[in-house]
Amino acid sequence: GFPRADIDIPVVRAQRHRLAELKNDHQEITEKINVNIQVLHSAKLTSTPKDSGVETNQNASVAAAGASASLQNLVLRDSSSANDVDMISSMPFAMVDEIADASPAAEDGLQLGDQIVKFGNVKAGDSLLQRLASEAQANQGHPVPVIIMRQGALLNLSLTPRTWQGRGLLGYVIYT
Incomplete structure (x- = not known):
């Protein structure tokens, strides 16, 4: 019958709750990784020179600097990443x-x-x-x-x- 004597129901509930939290945390981390990968790939695309010359190299370095700045803003904005590491550890x-x-x-x-x-x-x-x-x-x-x-x-x-x-x-x- 229910409840079973060999199962500690509060422990099972706590473990299920923890599992749901970890699944949600995993999904959030995966989404952050995808966004960061997209930013990195867009930085690579904008930093490749299309024409030869001084102006193109300057434009590429400005674009790369802008992409890296947007990546830094993204990382700084998502300051919960340190908490994510704490959760994992x-x-x-x-x-x-x-x-x-x-x-x-x-x-x-x-x-x-x-x-x-x-x-x-x-x-x-x-x-x-x-x-x-x-x-x-x-x-x-x-x-x-x-x-x-x-x-x-x-x-x-x-x-x-x-x-x-x-x-x-x-x-x-x-x-x-």
Whole structure:
């Protein structure tokens, strides 16, 4: 029957919402790329000299300068491109699956279901678990800036890897 016990409906809704946001962002970025390509191609067409002579070369350089200025205006006007890069780079690479009671992670505010976007200098990539472990060991006793996604919102936390009664330096389990 509905609702099913093996499906976490709020998580599914949040993931569907995030997927719709990413699809819209992808469409906007694609449109911006198409506009920029058209501007670049029009700049190439206007900058090719048709006649020989000094006047043509001057006109071509003026046209190229105008095209590059319009491209710069386009790029400056669409200042949200930095936000687009931030959106792309803020994809989580791991999810907190288990947190031990009285662990450093629990004391520093990490919660079950948090998605890790960045842990210190570690982002998504190869040999992820090894890099996470070495980052925690290298910063033992020192706060590590962590960016997490909790219920679709990005949050900045500071986790301090340290020895405690349980296993590891932080006391949480992730799955990638």
